Amino acid sequence: MGRGEDRISNLPNEILHSILCLMTLKYAIRTSTLSKRWRHLWQINLISSTSLQLGEDFSCNQSPKQFVATLDRYLQFHGDRILDKFGILFSPFDVFFPNLENWVATVLAKGVKNLEIDLSQGVLNSPHDSYIDDRMSFQIPNSLFNFNSLTHLSLSRCNFLVPLDLANFAGLSSLSLDNVNLLTDAMLTNILQYCVSLESICLKRCEILDTVKFVGDELKLQKLVMVDCLNVFDIEISAPKLESFVYYGCISFWHDFGNVSKVNDAYICADTGGEVYAVQFFTILSDLSHVKVLTICSMGLLHLISGEHEYYEDNLLLGLHNLQELQLVLDSINEEQIYCIVSFFRLWPSPFLEKLFLQLTSNYYNESISWSAEEMIPDIIFPNLKFIKITNFGGSSLELKLVKFFLERAIVLESIFILLNQSNISNNSLSRRIIQGQLSVLPKASKDALIVICGPLDCDCTINPTHTTLYHEENRRNGTTMHLNDEIMSRENILLGQEFL
Numbered sequence: 001m002g003r004g005e006d007r008i009s010n011l012p013n014e015i016l017h018s019i020l021c022l023m024t025l026k027y028a029i030r031t032s033t034l035s036k037r038w039r040h041l042w043q044i045n046l047i048s049s050t051s052l053q054l055g056e057d058f059s060c061n062q063s064p065k066q067f068v069a070t071l072d073r074y075l076q077f078h079g080d081r082i083l084d085k086f087g088i089l090f091s092p093f094d095v096f097f098p099n100l101e102n103w104v105a106t107v108l109a110k111g112v113k114n115l116e117i118d119l120s121q122g123v124l125n126s127p128h129d130s131y132i133d134d135r136m137s138f139q140i141p142n143s144l145f146n147f148n149s150l151t152h153l154s155l156s157r158c159n160f161l162v163p164l165d166l167a168n169f170a171g172l173s174s175l176s177l178d179n180v181n182l183l184t185d186a187m188l189t190n191i192l193q194y195c196v197s198l199e200s201i202c203l204k205r206c207e208i209l210d211t212v213k214f215v216g217d218e219l220k221l222q223k224l225v226m227v228d229c230l231n232v233f234d235i236e237i238s239a240p241k242l243e244s245f246v247y248y249g250c251i252s253f254w255h256d257f258g259n260v261s262k263v264n265d266a267y268i269c270a271d272t273g274g275e276v277y278a279v280q281f282f283t284i285l286s287d288l289s290h291v292k293v294l295t296i297c298s299m300g301l302l303h304l305i306s307g308e309h310e311y312y313e314d315n316l317l318l319g320l321h322n323l324q325e326l327q328l329v330l331d332s333i334n335e336e337q338i339y340c341i342v343s344f345f346r347l348w349p350s351p352f353l354e355k356l357f358l359q360l361t362s363n364y365y366n367e368s369i370s371w372s373a374e375e376m377i378p379d380i381i382f383p384n385l386k387f388i389k390i391t392n393f394g395g396s397s398l399e400l401k402l403v404k405f406f407l408e409r410a411i412v413l414e415s416i417f418i419l420l421n422q423s424n425i426s427n428n429s430l431s432r433r434i435i436q437g438q439l440s441v442l443p444k445a446s447k448d449a450l451i452v453i454c455g456p457l458d459c460d461c462t463i464n465p466t467h468t469t470l471y472h473e474e475n476r477r478n479g480t481t482m483h484l485n486d487e488i489m490s491r492e493n494i495l496l497g498q499e500f501l
Helices: 013-021 025-033 043-048 064-078 094-109 142-146 185-194 278-287 298-306 335-347 397-407 430-440 487-500
Strands: 051-054 085-089 114-118 152-156 174-178 200-204 211-215 223-227 234-238 244-249 254-257 265-270 293-297 325-329 355-359 387-393 415-420 450-454
Touching: 051 064, 064 094, 085 094, 094 114, 094 142, 185 211, 254 278, 265 278, 265 298, 278 298, 293 298, 298 325, 298 335, 335 397, 387 397, 397 415, 397 430, 415 430, 430 450
Parallel strands: 051 085, 085 114, 114 152, 152 174, 174 200, 200 223, 211 234, 223 244, 234 254, 244 265, 265 293, 293 325, 325 355, 355 387, 387 415, 415 450
Antiparallel strands: none
16 A cells, blocks of 8 residues: 555545534535545534534625525525534624624524624724624614523624513523624613523623623522623622522623622722722622632732722632632733732731732833832731632743742642743743743742742643633724635635635
8 A cells, every 4th residue: 555545545435424424514624625525524523413613713805795605505504404513603793684684583593502693793892892793783674582492692893672572581691792782781680570480691892881780599500700891880699599600891890799799700900991990899899809819900919909908808818719720811010019929918817829820911110119128017927728720921020029929938839930021032942941040949838849930832731710711802803804824724715715616
């Protein structure tokens, strides 16, 4: 048998079909570029698939017209077979709204359970991330509410028609609404009333909301995410099964947290361009002081220690006595930030902290101030801290000071992982060796603590935090600049254009 012989392609069609059915549709389509034998084999994957996901790598390589024609052909191939999951990322203009309505009706008739419609591609107007491309939002057709198969619904840059009839949505367990600008307080209340199985709600950039209430002993809600809902000024939560609470945006709202005793992890970060009231940040953390996992930001640290004399009467330290994992998202590195970090651990003791994640930034300031970390109370000890991971490390003297602080106080530390700044330090550079030398001579309370330095090109196989999405860095899709530098996908789309269009 010759070395160049393709033995896989010589297998019977039945075996090749079995192989393709184990792949996602995306990778099955890519096999069509291998040879003439493979050109049409991927279609068996489409016919037998119960999931059709056309995401970023698909939509950004086709014009809207090509996207519509290809998806129409896909659905035609699929016939009347069952489809459990349908998701698209699309940048439609008004002329394509009838196609969207047809797709929704088609997949609902197939009994789809998980429906994701993301129409967010467009030109964004920073810093408020508003769209300036003058496209209308897609109006979700009433046919959506005539089916009771949905368990997961995700809509982006869509709007509901009123009045909402949610009688068939009793089985919906997950709801995500992004830039649904016509969502009112009353509509949200209506959703909670009729969608009695909801376990997860995500609200992003819903601008009309101002007073939101998640209250009820019968609520099954386990996860609540609110991101950039700029006009919300009052939040009431009393959800006996809520385990995860994520909030990113302006911390200027009043809140009433009744029953939140089951919340296990919390993400409380402020939009750097928005308002933050110190008293709100303090009372929110006080109400959630029982959590085991916490992510907070620079602004939160600043406000948690800014009212030291006002909030911490008679040296009463609230403490985070259940906290096992902490992630600090820092938007700058300076003496003030180090002061805030040290003060946080002094004012909010976390004796059972085991894992610490520091997300640094490339913004450094050399402000001259009258105090520094060394002037703080020196007896802070981390009796259970075993793992530290610092991301985007640049090697500045301030960062080394921060590492030194933890090394001297983590008495059972097992490992500290330093992920170098990708923009400033390359693998095997002189800077990397200098940093390694500087870290190696720092004193350690735990003599066996391992210091590991990873370059930007190294494979990061370490532990990651519970909250992996950082909303201040969340990639905003831009329909005018998106592209995919993938030669195989380019060849694939040329082929698809020839075959379908």
